[in-house]
Amino acid sequence: MLQKLPPVSSVVAEHVAPFILPSPERPLAPPLLRLEGVSAGYDETPILKHLNLRLDLDDRIGLLGVNGAGKSTFAKLVAGALKPQSGEFTRSARLKVGWFHQHQIEALNPKDTPLDIIRTVMPEASEASRRARLAQYGLGHQKVETTVDSLSGGERARLLLNLVALEAPHLLILDEPTNHLDIDSRRALLDALNEYEGAVILITHDRSLMELVADRLWLASDGTIAPFDGDMDDYAKFVIDRAKQAGKAPTQVRAAEPVEVPKPPPPPKTKVPTGTARRRAESAEAALARATAAVTELDKALTDPKVFSEDPAKAAELGRKREQAQVALEKAEQEWLDAVEAYEAVKVDA
Incomplete structure (x- = not known):
């Protein structure tokens, strides 16, 4: 009877390449960063003020806040792409930072291939080593010489996420890392982050990733960033209460008309x-x-x-x-x- 049964097709599970986030080989003396009364911004205009924060090697920080609250400005400051305008910013001279953000994906040359990109990152490696590394990232031989404009958003994000961690940084700053990733790739990224032994600053609207990675929350609000005492449910309540x-708020109350008109009226402001x-x-x-x-x-x-x-x-x-x-x-x-x-x-x- 068993021999007469029709053969059952085996289910082949699609392999999802893991993310490779090597941990730093030599931990630094704490703290990695210390900010005391720091202000930061652009063209002498501060976006963030009164920053009093400390970051250690084992910290997993979830950075919360609405768009425009200064999260990206803070990421630039910590990554070293923006200098503080005032205050004391202590940063280890040996600190290595891996910083992923969406502008990196947009800035890729559409005619470059993954092989072209990794050549600039691994200039002294052999061609075989570069191809092997790309294969570890999930980009097989049929993809390594495909131009960037022919890659999917997920493939570009996967390539850049792995490259920013190539040198085993002490700190990973991840700004919306899952925007282009499918569910299986998000799970692979979560596994890699849980194995990574450096510090993490995570900026994301992916609530599940935030809850599974971050052990402390900081809130960007009212022109500063400070520790947030609560979880994601408390943050949701905070946002709705603020709204x-x-x-x-009486935002549409008109001021009394002046007796004299010293200046012509300003152009009307577009109503939000x-x-x-x-x-x-x-x-x-x-x-x-x-x-x-x-x-x-x-x-x-x-x-x-x-x-x-x-x-x-x-x-x-x-x-x-x-x-x-x-x-x-x-x-x-x-x-x-x-x-x-x-x-x-x-x-x-x-």
């Missing part, structure tokens, strides 16, 4: 469409409530022991629906947080 407060952003935030909050209620209802059904004993098929179906509902909940939660952050940013510009 609600901004919505109540806060209503659209507010409605989007409210809609996202309602969707989040519905998704939460759906998960709660399924959890309640799955706690009934009769479901499993009397109708196993129904129990299995409920389990599948619970998984789908959880995915929908996580998506709704992220959309809600993005909408509220966008609303707060619009209110700041109003």
